Amino acid sequence: MATPASVHAHAAPQGFIRKYIFSLDHKVIGLQYFFLALTAVWIGMVLSLLMRIHMIWPDQVWPLIGEIRPEAYLALMTMHGTIMVFFVLTTAPQGGFGNYVLPIQIGAPDMAFPVLNMLSFWTTFVGFVVLLAAFFVTGGAPLHGWTGYPPLSALQSAGPGEALGADLWITSIAIFCLASLMGALNFITTTLDLRAKGMTMMRMPLTVWSWFITAILGLLAFGVLLSAGILLLLDRNMGTSFYVPLVVVNGVVMGHKGGSPLLWQHLFWFFGHPEVYIAILPGMGVTSQILSTFSRKPIFGYKAMVYAMLSIGFFGFMVWGHHMFMSGMSPYSAFAFSVLTMCIGVPSAIKTFNWLGTMYKGRIRFQTPMLYAIGFVSLFVSGGLSGPFLAQPVLDIPLHDTAFVPAHFHLIMGVAAIFGIFATTYYWFPKMFGRMMNETLGRIHFFITLAGTYAIFMPMHWLGLAGQTRRYSQFTEVAYLQKLIPLNMFITYAAIITIAAQFIFVINLFWSMFKGPKASDNPWESTTLEWTTATPPPHDNFGGVTPVVNHGPYEYGVPGAPKDYVMQTDPATGSAH
């Protein structure tokens, strides 16, 4: 377990480029991922704002951007989804915070493979640039949505953006898959091999468990997406027919024969469903960590939390067919996928129960990280409970591909995961930058964002019930959709306000980075290893000392202890775990 530090040790770098650009230090790489995701989330958010504006005022000509045409709307939608899923929800929690915090939390001086770590960040960066390039080529970005169902995504003539833009889109995803595979290997190896003395698996903070399980999911899922993407590229450019049968586009017979559009859906969702957990598991981990810390109580049911995350990961690979109830897949298999999907609700319910149990009879402190962790629980419950509707094939008949679906997944894997990222940022900011973020701004940001999030996504359920189909650029053509325009308008206004409130976060972030009050080594009175070292941590994390762990991660309120918390490295005593 405790490998000699010399195996992966590397000297502190000299010079700007080795220190901040091609750095091998997991902390710098973590911050690089974080700032990449921050850039990506702003682009993704602005795209969604333009979408919401177009839905309501489809014919309006805007200063600077002009008129948004239906195909431009679909390109915005495709890029919004792709940027958010890959370059925000996968990049920030895992590549960003996981990279920064995991080695410190297990008492390691760095990741197991520092060069691979650097390579995986820069590969991700290239993937991002390739994706953005799709906006600037002839025909623009693809319009086939982030799920890219062929034949639409496989035929260059199927619509604007389906030429070079679509090739760049697939290439970007393939590059991202490579980067994620490298990252996943690194996380798994680091967790298994570099834990400090005494850091048994069952003493690992739940954050470490969540990054570890996420990495395993990534290792198993991204390889499949990579293969699927390569086949799609071949269909598009080499005349193969993996996904495309004999089709006629606009009166022209295409040269494909015998392919299956459903094959892509199976491969895509075999990746796509675990991807949901890749986005949300780190949020679950950090919520557990923060709820315990700020309730000043041990986490309720640590082992149950670990087993719940493991079973969510396990079942996550067996439910992909629930995205395909209406696809023409055998109705008998729908039944199996549906039961397995319901099973995944059970560990999710256990987690919620344990979070509430952690708060029960605690002494809750309401600093901003805690507010966001509580917000996460609320959104996780709201987004989770629409799952059992969609998981039943019979209810999926009216709900599939309506606004009910974006309502569900935005609440749970979109905004809940984003709340996880906010909680993480506010919580570890002092450790990363040595300064505190502003509490007042943090609180204002939280209350507007929570209320705004619900104002945007709760009404989408009602739109879905009323039959509002997804991915419509405007609602002017179908009579029953016209009646829903006022509610859509409400959502757009809520989105404008909520997006505006995100400036509060960015101002707080950058202002505090330079001007915030100095942070102590352990400002939240937490117990895990990152709070035992200097703020910010030195190059090798612990200044030449190898920590020894004597306690579990969440020893708060231990009777007889001198303080209301026992650090993981505190000397062993009789009573505490």
Add this chain to the structure above:
Amino acid sequence: MGLALLLLIWLITLLSTYFFVAKTWWLPTGAAAAAHWIDNQFALTFVLMGIVFLAAQLSLGYLAWRYREQPSSPPVTYSHGNTKLEVIWTVLTAVLFIGLNLMGAPVWAHERFAPADANAVQVEVTGMQFAWYFRYPGADGKYGKTSFKLMDPSAGGEAAVGLDTADPAAKDDVVTGTMYLPVDREVDLSLRAVDVIHSFFVPAFRFKQDAVPGLNIHMHFKPTTIGEYEIACAELCGLGHYKMHGKVHVVSQEDFDKWLAAREAEKQ
């Protein structure tokens, strides 16, 4: 801060619940046989999930306020959980979720496992960027051959679906841009797509099914109320996805026969 959280979470919870219960925006009135069963299963799921939603959100808000740190707060209870409670909770949710699922299963089986009634009216639906075409096999009960080479979307009608007029079975095939169906009689639907995936969605019938190139998917449903209903495409099919819609007219059997006869007459 605890109070502000409680108020916000409770407000969100109660407002959301109000709009669900008041059904301000809701499923359109059902107009097909399955609507009753699907809506019942929906209501059951809605009530059960609603109870969990209220219980979880209200207690989240309450716990945040009740256990806020105050000078008078007692020391916390040092506890790592309660295995018995954990097991009870796990079993309860497993029974709830899986039981709910099993209760909905017969409806799904009826809709998707069983074939259409023997006397069902046959209609073939063809989706293409960005229109729906409907074909009736005519008196011989047989669809004529179609060929991809003959497809001409710009011509519309028979030519759009590539009907091979040389085939005797094609002589009495009727191809229209609007769907007509007799009331209270099952429809044996053949779903096809010629270019990309489309999805045939009639909210009032609680019916939806993707039309997939390369597949001929058979489905059935039974309209039960005379009226005019809208079809919307529910699978992203390109830049005109938002305007790919159509109409279903559900009429009496008599009116349906008259309508079909008139189309046959036009064809001759």
